Amino acid sequence: MKVSNSSLALCLLATASCSASINPEYDYVVIGSGAGGGPLAANLARHGYSVLLLEAGGDHVNSSLTTIPVMANIAAEDPEISWQFFVNHYSDPDEAQKDSKFTWQLTNGSYFAGSNPPPDAKARGILYPRGATVGGSAMVNAAGLALPPDNDWNHIANLTGDNSWKSENMRQYFERLESNHFLSKDTPGHGFSGWLGSNRNNLSIVRPDDGFFQVVSTAMTALGDSYNPSKDEVLKLLHRDSNSPDGNRFEKNRITEHTLHHDQKHRRSSPGAYLKSTIDETYSNGTQKYPLTVSTNSLATKVLFNNSTGPKSVVGVEYLKGAALYKADSRSNEADSGSAMVAVAKREVIVAGGAFNTPQILKLSGIGPQAELEEFGIPVQVPLPAVGTNLQDNYEIGVEGLASKDFFNTFENCTTAFAPGDPCFDEFMETGTGPYTQGPMLSLLMRSSQSENADADLWFFGGANGVFRGFWPGWSNATAPVSNFWWSIVKMQMQNQAGTVTLRSADPRDVPEINFNYFPEGRDSDLAALVEGMELALDIFGKVEAPWAPFNVTRPIQSLEEEAKYESWGHHASCSCPMGVDQDTSCVDSHFRVHGVKNLRIVDGSVFPRVPGGFPVAATFMISEKATDIILEDARKLVK
Numbered sequence: 001m002k003v004s005n006s007s008l009a010l011c012l013l014a015t016a017s018c019s020a021s022i023n024p025e026y027d028y029v030v031i032g033s034g035a036g037g038g039p040l041a042a043n044l045a046r047h048g049y050s051v052l053l054l055e056a057g058g059d060h061v062n063s064s065l066t067t068i069p070v071m072a073n074i075a076a077e078d079p080e081i082s083w084q085f086f087v088n089h090y091s092d093p094d095e096a097q098k099d100s101k102f103t104w105q106l107t108n109g110s111y112f113a114g115s116n117p118p119p120d121a122k123a124r125g126i127l128y129p130r131g132a133t134v135g136g137s138a139m140v141n142a143a144g145l146a147l148p149p150d151n152d153w154n155h156i157a158n159l160t161g162d163n164s165w166k167s168e169n170m171r172q173y174f175e176r177l178e179s180n181h182f183l184s185k186d187t188p189g190h191g192f193s194g195w196l197g198s199n200r201n202n203l204s205i206v207r208p209d210d211g212f213f214q215v216v217s218t219a220m221t222a223l224g225d226s227y228n229p230s231k232d233e234v235l236k237l238l239h240r241d242s243n244s245p246d247g248n249r250f251e252k253n254r255i256t257e258h259t260l261h262h263d264q265k266h267r268r269s270s271p272g273a274y275l276k277s278t279i280d281e282t283y284s285n286g287t288q289k290y291p292l293t294v295s296t297n298s299l300a301t302k303v304l305f306n307n308s309t310g311p312k313s314v315v316g317v318e319y320l321k322g323a324a325l326y327k328a329d330s331r332s333n334e335a336d337s338g339s340a341m342v343a344v345a346k347r348e349v350i351v352a353g354g355a356f357n358t359p360q361i362l363k364l365s366g367i368g369p370q371a372e373l374e375e376f377g378i379p380v381q382v383p384l385p386a387v388g389t390n391l392q393d394n395y396e397i398g399v400e401g402l403a404s405k406d407f408f409n410t411f412e413n414c415t416t417a418f419a420p421g422d423p424c425f426d427e428f429m430e431t432g433t434g435p436y437t438q439g440p441m442l443s444l445l446m447r448s449s450q451s452e453n454a455d456a457d458l459w460f461f462g463g464a465n466g467v468f469r470g471f472w473p474g475w476s477n478a479t480a481p482v483s484n485f486w487w488s489i490v491k492m493q494m495q496n497q498a499g500t501v502t503l504r505s506a507d508p509r510d511v512p513e514i515n516f517n518y519f520p521e522g523r524d525s526d527l528a529a530l531v532e533g534m535e536l537a538l539d540i541f542g543k544v545e546a547p548w549a550p551f552n553v554t555r556p557i558q559s560l561e562e563e564a565k566y567e568s569w570g571h572h573a574s575c576s577c578p579m580g581v582d583q584d585t586s587c588v589d590s591h592f593r594v595h596g597v598k599n600l601r602i603v604d605g606s607v608f609p610r611v612p613g614g615f616p617v618a619a620t621f622m623i624s625e626k627a628t629d630i631i632l633e634d635a636r637k638l639v640k
């Protein structure tokens with residue numbers, strides 16, 4: 001490979017091994033193609049800057065698993081598409097093992113979830129999936145596209161003193177990225193030509209289900225949203241816009257449909273598809289229009305500094321090329337360590353590896369708590385104690401009940417082979433209709449007595465014909481009878497900021513130690529709110545009328561408080577490199593710049609000081625747009 005002068009200089013000056021292959025230079029190198037990094041890389045390339053996007057996973061943008069909405073859970077457990085971390089909810093093993101999902105690994109490598117594991121089984125913890133593919137976790141998530149309460153944006157503005165984070169300014173980023181497919185085009189606060197499709201389930205699929213409407217009508221009454229609405233009234237109420245620009249939209253308990261990041265034909269709309277369309281666009285002579293290079297199977301191991309005196313400045317990234325190198329990849333093989341590569345960034349490096357990997361990459365690069373880096377023999381470049389602290393998640397807990405009469409079986413005519421010949425697959429592929437288009441349906445907002453302001457602090461989703469109980473090996477195959485109705489109750493405004501991501505070793509292929517430190521002492525309000533949420537769900541079951549009543553409640557399986565404490569789960573990990581002003585308690589400033597380092601930013605879910613609302617992906621897409629503007633503005637200033 002031809003090595004340019006500045007690449008050679010990098011090899012000589014920086015901490016990179018000179019045996020590594022050096023790529024051509026790029027204006028920007030982005031690490032991670034998820035909700036934060038993917039759109040940012042595409043946007044920068046569309047503005048004419050050369051971008052190298054390093055993605056540790058492969059490319060599954062056109063796979064059925066990432067495009068068919070009902071296959072999302074299978075994608076999140078697919079070894080080629082997702083990483084499987086094991087995390088700790090509690091550092092005390094006795095507390096941790098009270099969770100029925102607690103997982104052990106047997107000597108033959110297989111897993112066992114629950115109490116009384118076989119002898120010699122090794123405790124692993126709680127399974128935690130993350131998308132590891134072009135498009136990141138946004139390729140395997142449930143696609144709930146839910147804007148956070150305005151108060152969450154205003155909190156960042158207050159914390160940083162940067163008013164551009166105020167909710168009234170942030171809305172423009174949603175309008176820019178959204179391509180709404182269900183509202184009239186003059187609806188304020190929405191976008192209709194952005195890169196991300198937004199759509200809702202087709203309620204006509206559940207229209208025949210009188211039982212479903214009976215439960216929703218009862219829930220609306222119990223919530224004070226409406227009083228015994230008829231089926232037609234329920235349909236009308238469900239159609240209210242869950243992402244309306246009304247600043248008080250979290251102040252009223254209510255049930256609507258979920259908005260989903262689905263396109264017009266109800267396929268997943270995603271950063272992966274946006275990246276692909278950016279690469280595929282050509283001029284009439286066939287040459288690539290935008291200078292974007294996506295390097296898959298490329299595990300970034302550290303950012304590289306120039307060694308000149310003065311402020312620390314990042315000049316590139318070292319990475320390993322090879323498939324399944326990371327140990328959270330269930331296909332990984334100790335013997336295969338990939339080939340070392342170096343990418344040179346002429347302008348900046350942007351880290352967007354997500355809440356577990358971004359702090360790991362920073363620490364491996366020598367940016368983090370000094371004592372921890374020294375413990376693993378990592379030369380300290382910039383001491384930054386907040387890296388890997390403040391890890392947060394929305395707690396989530398389920399309530400389920402079996403009705404006395406079956407609900408309408410939406411999937412009755414599907415073989416679930418997800419291949420030609422499966423009538424539901426054929427319908428999905430041909431017309432973009434049918435049961436395979438469905439994502440989470442109901443979206444219920446409830447303000448518990450623990451809310452810190454006028455906003456709802458609980459966000460339920462759920463419905464008939466399905467089940468969601470959190471994560472353990474095999475979770476994506478969980479089934480329930482057609483009479484099952486389930487609610488998943490998501491806590492917002494979490495008081496727990498005690499989570500940590502710490503290194504296990506200096507090996508970049510190793511997974512970090514992830515501790516959420518659930519329900520720390522003195523933070524009882526999260527627990528109390530979850531209990532109130534479960535009480536509401538049980539109250540709804542209790543008030544539904546025959547023939548669906550009485551309900552046989554199958555979850556919770558213990559007292560409400562114990563259930564919330566030991567059976568809660570999460571999959572919205574965020575905040576592990578938070579934004580702020582104080583260098584002791586935050587990692588980046590309000591322009592995403594890592595404190596004390598030049599040419600290095602973080603743009604992903606780890607920068608939120610607290611988890612935005614109940615579903616972080618919409619807010620992560622929005623900060624990716626905001627970061628685009630800031631980076632472009634800084635680039636323009638450099639030219640002047």
Ligand SMILES: Cc1cc2nc3c(=O)[nH]c(=O)nc-3n(C[C@H](O)[C@H](O)[C@H](O)COP(=O)(O)OP(=O)(O)OC[C@H]3O[C@@H](n4cnc5c(N)ncnc54)[C@H](O)[C@@H]3O)c2cc1C
Pocket residue numbers: 031032033034035036037054055056057076129130131132133134135136137138140141142143144145146298299300301352353354355357358361571572573603604605606614615616617618620
């Ligand atoms: C099963 C599941 C369901 C979810 N459902 C919802 C939902 O319905 N609504 C919602 O709002 N949120 C949901 N989420 C959460 C949401 O998807 C994430 O919060 C969001 O995608 C985070 O974006 P991110 O950019 O921070 O990280 P990610 O989207 O996870 O992207 C990080 C990317 O970086 C790559 N990477 C990591 N380390 C390296 C490295 N060293 N080198 C190169 N590449 C690297 C990863 O492979 C990945 O592609 C769900 C998540 C999961 C797992």
